[in-house]
Amino acid sequence: MSYRASFVVETITNIGGTALDVLSVIVIFQATKFVGGFTLREAILMVSLSSCAFVLADFTVGNIDRLSTYVRAGTLDAVLVRPLGAMAQLLLMDLPVRKMLRLVLAIVTLAIGLHVNHVVWTLPRALLVVGAPVFGAVFFGAIFVFSASLAFWWVDSGQIGNAFTYGGRDFTAYPVTVYGGWFRSLFAYGLGFGFVAYQPALALLGRADPLGLPAWAGFVSPLVALVAAGAAAIVWRAGIRQYRSTGS
Amino acid sequence: MNVLGARVPTISPDQPIRVATTTFGALARSGFRRYATYRQATIAGAFTNTVFGFLRCYVLLAVAAGASGGRPAGYGTEQLATFVWVGQGLLTVVALWGWTDLSDRIRSGDVVAELLRPVHPVISYLAPDLGRAGHAAVFRFIPPVVVGLIFFDLYLPQRWQTVPLFAVSVVLAVVCSFSCRFLVNATAYWLHDARGPLIFWTLGSGVLAGLYFPLRFLPDWLAVTLWVATPMPGLLQTPLDVLIERDPPALQIGLVALQAVWAAILLTGCRTVQRRAERKLVVQGG
Amino acid sequence: MSVIEMRGLRKDFTVRVSAGRLRRTKRTVAAVDGVDLAVAEGEMVGYIGPNGAGKSTTLKMLTGVLTPSAGHVSVCGLAPVPQRTKLALRIGVVFGQRSQLWWDLPLGESFALLRHIYRVPAADHASRLRRCRQLLDLDAFLDTPVRQLSLGQRMRGELTAALLHGPKVLFLDEPTIGLDVTSKQAVRSFLAELGESGDVTLVLTTHDLADIERLCSRLVVIDHGRVVHDGSIEALHERYGSRRRLVVDLREPLPPGFAVTGATLASVGADGHRVAFDLDSAEAGAVVAELVATAEIRDLALVEPDIEDVVARLYAAPLSLRHGLEQ
Numbered sequence: 001m002s003y004r005a006s007f008v009v010e011t012i013t014n015i016g017g018t019a020l021d022v023l024s025v026i027v028i029f030q031a032t033k034f035v036g037g038f039t040l041r042e043a044i045l046m047v048s049l050s051s052c053a054f055v056l057a058d059f060t061v062g063n064i065d066r067l068s069t070y071v072r073a074g075t076l077d078a079v080l081v082r083p084l085g086a087m088a089q090l091l092l093m094d095l096p097v098r099k100m101l102r103l104v105l106a107i108v109t110l111a112i113g114l115h116v117n118h119v120v121w122t123l124p125r126a127l128l129v130v131g132a133p134v135f136g137a138v139f140f141g142a143i144f145v146f147s148a149s150l151a152f153w154w155v156d157s158g159q160i161g162n163a164f165t166y167g168g169r170d171f172t173a174y175p176v177t178v179y180g181g182w183f184r185s186l187f188a189y190g191l192g193f194g195f196v197a198y199q200p201a202l203a204l205l206g207r208a209d210p211l212g213l214p215a216w217a218g219f220v221s222p223l224v225a226l227v228a229a230g231a232a233a234i235v236w237r238a239g240i241r242q243y244r245s246t247g248s
Numbered sequence: 249m250n251v252l253g254a255r256v257p258t259i260s261p262d263q264p265i266r267v268a269t270t271t272f273g274a275l276a277r278s279g280f281r282r283y284a285t286y287r288q289a290t291i292a293g294a295f296t297n298t299v300f301g302f303l304r305c306y307v308l309l310a311v312a313a314g315a316s317g318g319r320p321a322g323y324g325t326e327q328l329a330t331f332v333w334v335g336q337g338l339l340t341v342v343a344l345w346g347w348t349d350l351s352d353r354i355r356s357g358d359v360v361a362e363l364l365r366p367v368h369p370v371i372s373y374l375a376p377d378l379g380r381a382g383h384a385a386v387f388r389f390i391p392p393v394v395v396g397l398i399f400f401d402l403y404l405p406q407r408w409q410t411v412p413l414f415a416v417s418v419v420l421a422v423v424c425s426f427s428c429r430f431l432v433n434a435t436a437y438w439l440h441d442a443r444g445p446l447i448f449w450t451l452g453s454g455v456l457a458g459l460y461f462p463l464r465f466l467p468d469w470l471a472v473t474l475w476v477a478t479p480m481p482g483l484l485q486t487p488l489d490v491l492i493e494r495d496p497p498a499l500q501i502g503l504v505a506l507q508a509v510w511a512a513i514l515l516t517g518c519r520t521v522q523r524r525a526e527r528k529l530v531v532q533g534g
Numbered sequence: 535m536s537v538i539e540m541r542g543l544r545k546d547f548t549v550r551v552s553a554g555r556l557r558r559t560k561r562t563v564a565a566v567d568g569v570d571l572a573v574a575e576g577e578m579v580g581y582i583g584p585n586g587a588g589k590s591t592t593l594k595m596l597t598g599v600l601t602p603s604a605g606h607v608s609v610c611g612l613a614p615v616p617q618r619t620k621l622a623l624r625i626g627v628v629f630g631q632r633s634q635l636w637w638d639l640p641l642g643e644s645f646a647l648l649r650h651i652y653r654v655p656a657a658d659h660a661s662r663l664r665r666c667r668q669l670l671d672l673d674a675f676l677d678t679p680v681r682q683l684s685l686g687q688r689m690r691g692e693l694t695a696a697l698l699h700g701p702k703v704l705f706l707d708e709p710t711i712g713l714d715v716t717s718k719q720a721v722r723s724f725l726a727e728l729g730e731s732g733d734v735t736l737v738l739t740t741h742d743l744a745d746i747e748r749l750c751s752r753l754v755v756i757d758h759g760r761v762v763h764d765g766s767i768e769a770l771h772e773r774y775g776s777r778r779r780l781v782v783d784l785r786e787p788l789p790p791g792f793a794v795t796g797a798t799l800a801s802v803g804a805d806g807h808r809v810a811f812d813l814d815s816a817e818a819g820a821v822v823a824e825l826v827a828t829a830e831i832r833d834l835a836l837v838e839p840d841i842e843d844v845v846a847r848l849y850a851a852p853l854s855l856r857h858g859l860e861q
Binding site: 270271274275278281282285356357358360361363364365366367409529530531 | 597598599600601615618620622623627629632633634636638639643646647649650652679771825
């Protein structure tokens with residue numbers, strides 16, 4: 001296939017992917033006016049925050065899922081003998097310029113989300129609208145790294161990570177009120193997904209949290225992101241150590 | 249008798265069907281056994297299916313809670329729950345995505361091995377795929393369904409004919425899905441790289457099969473058009489709708505019959521494409 | 535009746551060539567350019583040629599994977615392309631670089647599966663498998679998944695797989711490529727024994743000429759799509775003038791002007807202490823006698839003509855020269 005055709009296909013895929021996410025939300029809202037107590041406009045804001053964070057993470061750290069391929073093929077050794085850190089090599093290997101388009105789309109959707117909700121701007125909110133996607137991206141990035149690291153121990157475990165990366169993205173696309181019981185507690189607070197889009201959206205909208213968290217919870221995402229990043233770094237290093245010692 | 253007893257085998261003329269069934273069965277079993285060797289991936293996959301089951305189920309239940317009358321697009325809450333959990337279970341059985349066996353073999357040239365065997369090449373891929381579906385039916389279908397039964401209220405079929413009809417519907421869905429995947433992979437004969445069509449297929453099939461949202465959430469005219477004009481709804485949506493008895497019995501049977509029609513059309517398509525591809529291979533080389 | 539027959543076999547490919555900066559013209563390349571060949575039942579034929587000579591193309595036409603552009607080809611009395619499925623039951627094919635086994639399953643299961651696919655009666659299949667297991671030492675890895683086998687093990691598996699349905703003709707495309715020495719020996723002995731039985735016709739393409747020397751009574755050399763030699767290995771040596779070489783170590787350098795009728799001085803080395811003569815028409819003994827009369831011999835050796843040399847020279851010679859030599 002010529003490079004031009006390949007590029008067109010990738011572009012359409014990127015647009016298609018994002019479009020489908022938005023489309024799903026819209027179709028669901030045809031069936032009902034409120035989902036989890038929130039309107040379509042509010043839901044768009046949440047899904048756009050989630051989307052921005054995920055796409056930004058995918059753009060920067062996304063290549064790390066190649067790790068399992070290398071481990072399985074035994075070619076990680078070639079990466080480890082080079083004088084640059086393993087993670088740096090994996091990430092720099094192929095700068096995903098095409099994903100840039102998805103990022104642009106996500107930002108546009110965020111702008112739309114902010115507009116239709118008539119957000120009342122204050123300084124904290126202005127900081128939040130930039131900070132939430134960025135720290136959300138750090139958080140997702142940590143999830144990516146963690147899920148990729150599983151390959152160090154279980155080579156064919158690729159799918160488990162998906163539950164938390166793509167599953168996490170799906171989780172954050174909807175208000176946390178939608179979920180129930182122990183599942184909600186685990187994902188939203190235990191793992192921290194609630195702080196990526198839901199809490200920041202509440203803060204931007206000036207709404208009180210139906211689930212009872214205080215208003216400043218929307219600004220907690222930097223802390224959550226840093227904790228996640230720290231945990232992921234530990235797991236990654238343990239994984240490399242494990243790989244080196246067993247020789248796979 | 250010499251070293252290896254070279255002798256041309258004769259195929260007894262009055263036993264061809266039985267012999268063909270044994271070949272088919274042997275190939276199907278090979279598909280089952282192959283996937284049985286992927287233990288880690290199976291467990292990981294079942295885990296992921298379960299997590300996604302929770303995610304989708306909660307969303308649809310929230311939709312039902314907000315919808316007028318509590319029955320969005322005619323689905324009750326338990327029906328929606330069954331839709332999600334059985335849907336997650338069926339995902340791997342029907343295997344919409346991730347199948348590149350044929351296109352990989354075309355690119356590496358290994359596909360010639362299929363040409364050198366006395367079995368129709370389409371059967372060489374269909375039979376093992378049915379075996380794979382059988383494996384998934386046990387190891388990827390049952391776990392999410394059991395979890396769903398434990399944590400949510402699922403709709404259980406009330407008509408005696410629903411379960412056998414569901415089974416037939418699933419088999420037809422697998423055949424249709426296989427044919428679509430086969431056709432998408434076969435583009436590699438002409439394009440030398442099936443990645444483009446594969447990506448389109450991955451995107452389109454998910455939506456049109458009812459993965460992101462039940463197709464009946466769409467406006468009626470659109471849903472009906474999709475159902476009749478494309479095989480996609482038959483891949484996932486139909487078996488699920490049959491199981492949750494969303495329609496009266498006559499329509500249930502009608503939907504399955506529609507699947508059968510599409511299966512016949514698609515398999516014929518596969519045969520035609522295979523013949524064209526062989527002609528190309530055989531004239532122009534690989 | 536020949537089990538393989540090729541008359542005037544041609545295969546043309548259209549190749550797009552860039553002519554100049556932007557234009558691209560089409561050019562027809564004859565991969566196989568009029569091959570006439572007949573193979574009798576039970577023969578063991580080596581089919582060699584440089585890369586791009588048309589070996590694989592010929593093999594593909596024989597097995598029904600490629601349509602000839604012109605000419606006639608029949609295998610076991612069948613036309614390969616139109617009757618491909620029927621032919622598949624009568625032939626076995628082993629590709630050196632491609633596998634016909636099932637990658638993820640144990641080797642033994644591939645064999646069992648093939649029994650069903652080729653509809654081989656259970657007893658025949660079992661006895662053939664037993665023989666192969668014995669001769670090729672398969673038991674050690676019969677339960678290993680094919681993707682974990684070494685190349686040598688896999689090749690032994692492929693050979694077995696190709697023979698389980700009792701084919702009349704076995705086509706082998708580079709069967710020993712990449713194998714370690716032990717595996718090569720195993721494969722060669724197996725094929726030698728197979729060939730000696732006389733029921734299986736063997737057509738073997740290879741770059742390893744030791745295979746040919748061990749296995750084939752008949753050698754067909756193809757280059758640029760044409761047959762340039764078809765006969766025994768001795769005939770090849772004779773035709774292309776490969777000679778035995780006498781290498782002699784002398785106590786003192788050879789006196790200049792020394793000559794012997796029927797032998798050519800090929801090389802002088804070690805300051806004249808080592809001389810080599812190519813024997814054209816003279817006998818080795820006669821040359822030695824002449825030498826003894828002139829100089830003191832410390833040691834001598836007689837080197838047989840190397841088929842590698844012959845073929846290398848054959849590949850290197852211009853085409854016209856080769857065709858001239860044919861007549």
